Amino acid sequence: MSEAQPVLRLEGIVKTFPGVRALDGVDFSVFPGEVHALMGENGAGKSTLMKVLAGMYQPNEGRIMIDRKPVVMRNPIEAKQNGIILIHQELSLAEQMTVAENVFLGELPRTRWGFVDWKVLEERVGSILAKLNCDFGPRTNVGSLSIAKKQMVEIARALTHHAKVVVFDEPTASLTDAEKVVLFDIINDLKSDGVSIVYISHRMEEIFTISDRITVLRDGSYRGTLVAADTTEDEVTQLMIGRSLDYSRNIEQGEIGDITLEVDGLSCGRLYSDVSFAVRAGEVVGFYGLVGAGRTEIAETLFGLREPTSGTIRLDGEAVSIGSPADAIANGISLVPESRKEQGLVLGMNCRDNITLPQVDDMTAGPFVSNGAEIAIYDMYRDRLDIKAPSWRSEVGNLSGGNQQKIVIGKWLAMKPRVLIVDEPTRGIDVGSKAEIHNLIRELAHSGYAVIVISSEMPEILRVSDRVIAMYQGRIMREFTADEVNEDNLVQAISGVGNGKAA
Amino acid sequence: MAETSVESVSAQANQGVKGNFRWVVRHPIWAFVVIIFLFFSLMTDTFFSLGNFENILVQTSTLGLIALGMTIVMINGNIDLSVGAVVALAASLTVDIMGWPMFESWGNWQILPAVAAGLASGVLLGALNGLIVWKTGVDAFIVTLGAMLGVRGLVFVYTGEQSFFAMNFAYSDFGASRFLGLPTLAWIFLVFTLLIHILLSRTVHGSNTYAVGDNREAAVNAGIRVGPHMMVNFMIVGFFAALAGITLSTQMGASTPNLGRDYELWVITATVLGGTKLTGGAGNIIGTFGGVLAIGILRNGMNLMQVPAFYVLVTLGVILIAVLFLDKQLNRKGDGELRI
Incomplete structure (x- = not known):
């Protein structure tokens, strides 16, 4: 030099x-x-x-x-x-x-x-x-x-x-x-x-x-x-x-209700094993870990995309078996997937049709899809989620990442779930819209959903979660409350060092 | 880590039963070829004879030659639907040009410019297909679908819907000629099979073919000139389609404008049976050769058993799906797969 x-x-x-x-x-x-x-x-x-x-x-x-x-x-x-x-x-x-x-x-x-x-x-x-x-x-x-x-x-x-x-x-x-x-x-x-x-x-x-x-x-x-x-x-x-970093959450905690989803000893081959946790109504549980730690696979199991090799899933205290996404939806579980472009949206379809896609069967008048019912649903979620699109006719592919993500969330909210799983909610979304999505997640929990957020971004996990579950190589290493979690102990937990419970 | 050690262990065990088993797992079509070979040998008196094996090789050489080129193009992540039409074009051109007055005094040498023109037509159309795919970015399926329709149309325009007959008997005798104890057409097929096998498995161009089909972006980033590369491969399949058209017309001593109809489907069937993936990046000539033989043996054997031709089609359709299902079962990735 x-x-x-x-x-x-x-x-x-x-x-x-x-x-x-x-x-x-x-x-x-x-x-x-x-x-x-x-x-x-x-x-x-x-x-x-x-x-x-x-x-x-x-x-x-x-x-x-x-x-x-x-x-x-x-x-x-x-x-x-x-x-x-x-x-x-x-x-x-x-x-x-x-x-x-x-x-x-x-x-x-x-x-x-x-x-x-x-x-x-x-x-x-x-x-x-x-x-x-x-x-x-x-x-x-x-x-x-x-x-x-x-x-x-x-x-x-x-x-x-x-x-x-x-x-x-x-x-x-x-x-x-x-x-x-x-x-x-x-x-x-x-x-x-x-x-x-x-x-x-x-x-x-x-x-x-x-x-x-x-x-x-x-x-x-x-x-x-x-x-x-x-x-x-x-x-x-x-x-x-442009300012000092503030990891504290600026939204007050909502009222935490009863346990909605409880998972006990869930395993799936080599992907993850012996995973147990519970999510209460009104609570956001964050899953943090490295890529390949098994977080997405757990979400996919809960949504019926993967068959667990052992363990039980209970909803409101009753054991359920989720064999397919249709079962999951019927049981009130929704998954906002990791990559919205590949897994969550039909990019060439318009906003309204994307939101109503999973429930278009319920909106028919005779053999035809009822236009009015669909638009009503779209309008409702546009207002609720503050989706910024020129009109319901806009192609989803032309919207910004943040608005696309809102469409995906809206689509699943329209299914009236009790458990909402959001995998990487802000991947590829710009900084401003990120905060908006975070607030939205907090608000959803506030209004009574049991929310699971999976993220690889630490600030995001720290910002939205009431509790954080740290995973490493398919196992839960540690569970933190919002008060005890910080950058240091979280990094340690997800890299498999130090004071993890399951060392 | 577990996976790498499994790899190396199995590499060592490559000789012996385990190695053979792995070879069959990688080329399930050959297990199938052996099964139908035994089946027809036992079920008919006429199947198991050298003469019949020669027949099978000659009968399949047309499909087989095109399948060699198709394998390359499909590993590349493309496809060529225009091969059937090119078969007809090359055959018509060759048989027609041979009879042009300007070559009248050339004797048997008149075959040479005719064959050259026939082959050139295939290579040029291949180049055109490749160029359009390269420059416009339109999917090869669409481009060659257009070529398939367009070229077939040209053939009808050119021939005036007429069949051409080869007046030069040396040309039509070639189709039935023998060389070193085998039909010449069988030799042509076998030699080109070996050449293309070497091209794909040993040369830089071959490696690049897999890379482009496997991850096109990675290939671009690595500095492979993907466009020209794909064009070369389209020229190769065009060459083989034209060659197949010419060998076919030597067998018949004539060309018809309808020659090669549905060939694209048969060729793709043989290639896919041989384990080449429509998505690109995977496949090889050993598999394709097996796929071609499987079709040849089935057609020949069922013909000898006097099964009506339409049942042959039904059987082939069922077998195509069954073999690919088997392939998926044998080579599945384990628990990484989603339930659908």
Whole structure:
């Protein structure tokens, strides 16, 4: 860093999408051998900036300089040729192929006749994997690897190139602590080889462990760069959200009623085991854990999408068997699924039809669907959930993420459930609408629903839950009340360390 | 971790019974081929003879050649419905051009430009299909559905709804000729099967074919030029459709505008029977070869048992679904699957 010549420099980057100014004059520079953290809330523009850097987006204004020379990168290949490697958050691997083929995808070594040179390929991949301390070989099928190991494959891919800058986008989102240590070792190795790292993460403690400098974005604009050694978490947080972080919930607790849903010793194969918990009417129970901890699978079991191998589910004290979503709905259980676009909405249909989809059978006049009844239902939930759509005719695909999510919630409320399960309620939703969805969840609990919220975002869990259940590898590690839960004990509980009950 | 160790253990056990069992699990169609082979050998007096096996190879060579190309295109995540129409186009062009006055003095050499033109028509139409899929982003199913209708129409325009007969007897004799103890057409099929097997399993182009079909975005990110790559594969299937049209016309000594009708469906059936996934990324030539043989043996065997042709169709339909169900049972992912 002493020579003070940045290897990479972004100047005044502006990127607009129709109606959105995603990046508004962002400056960003990286020195050789530096770990530079990029922080900001969801929607702050981190991903957009990285996509600009990786050649996936073209900036509208501003320039990118590598080794003090301006460059234009029109696609990921050109970025790669310029020494910039992006390790994707959503892993970009061909699942049915081997590790070796994936590592050298697009650049497979060939013999004279265009045959894949397996010997060279396996040797090179083998040595990279050894360097990364991977316990799988080049011939392993990628589809059989865990997410952490798939990530190792992505990292191995970066190491095949002469990388100047390696960008890690939320690399630890699905890693265990041991895997995290390995990752940090790798990052430090890269660093000592003079490679620069751009590190995107939400996790404050990681940022302070690993990074030299921290740049903060908020609402698409540059808020400042701090030297990690001279700053504090509070300072970074303030830059990120424009105020001190307040995890306390600003909505008062509603009246908590009787136990609505009780789950006892529920297990489902390898996915989760011996899960017991209860949810009362008027209460929000948050499920927090890493991806793959079994949270979504529990929700799917409660909704009749998976068959439990053992255990009982009781509603209002009576054991029920839920064999299908139809059973679940009949029993008053609704699930707002994890990915609304794939699982929750028919994007090409209009708002009204999406809301009334599960109960369209009940709204018929003779053989025909009654238009009036449908519109009445839509109007009711539009007002109640404050859905902002031009009209009931608007295609759901054209609405914002927040409004789409409200449509999904409205659809399930229209089924008059007693138990509402919301899986990742604000994934991909901008910061403003997030608060709105959170308030909505609190209000729903207030009005007597038993609500389960599954989320991977800690602030969200802390904000909406009356109780938090921490899961790790298919087991409940600990249950917290809203008063006792905090960032530290929650992180410990979900990474399987320390004072968990089921150690 | 458990999964990786299972992988490596099973890799070691690749020789021996367990290895064979795994091979059959990966290619259930071959178990089926063996079963129907034994069945027809026992049920008829005429099935089990070298002459009949040669017959089967020649009868299936047409479908088989196209299925080789279809396998590549389907692993790529695309499909080509226009192959049947290309069969007719290439056959008509070849037989017609052979008889053009300008080649009259060429003797048997007149076959050469004719065959070249026939093959070129297939490759060009394949290139056109590929180019449209690449540049417009329209699904290959739609593009080649259009090509299927359009090319068939062109064939009728070109031939004036007439059949063409090959006046050159060397051409029509070729279909019945033999080479090193096997029918020449069987050789053509076997050699191309081997070549395409090597192309898919050993070459960079083959690896890229799987990658593009498996995760197109990953392939783009990895710098594979997906558009041109897909175009090449459409040209390969076009080539094979044209070649199949030509070999078919040498067998008949003629071409008809209706040649190759429904071939796309038979070819897709054979390919899918062989384990190639419609979604792309999975499949191989060993499976496709098994699928082609399965159809060939069933048709031939049931014919020898004098089962009416329509029952053959019914049987094939049932078998298609049964084999794919079996495949799903054998290769299911375990408890990751949702109940529907």
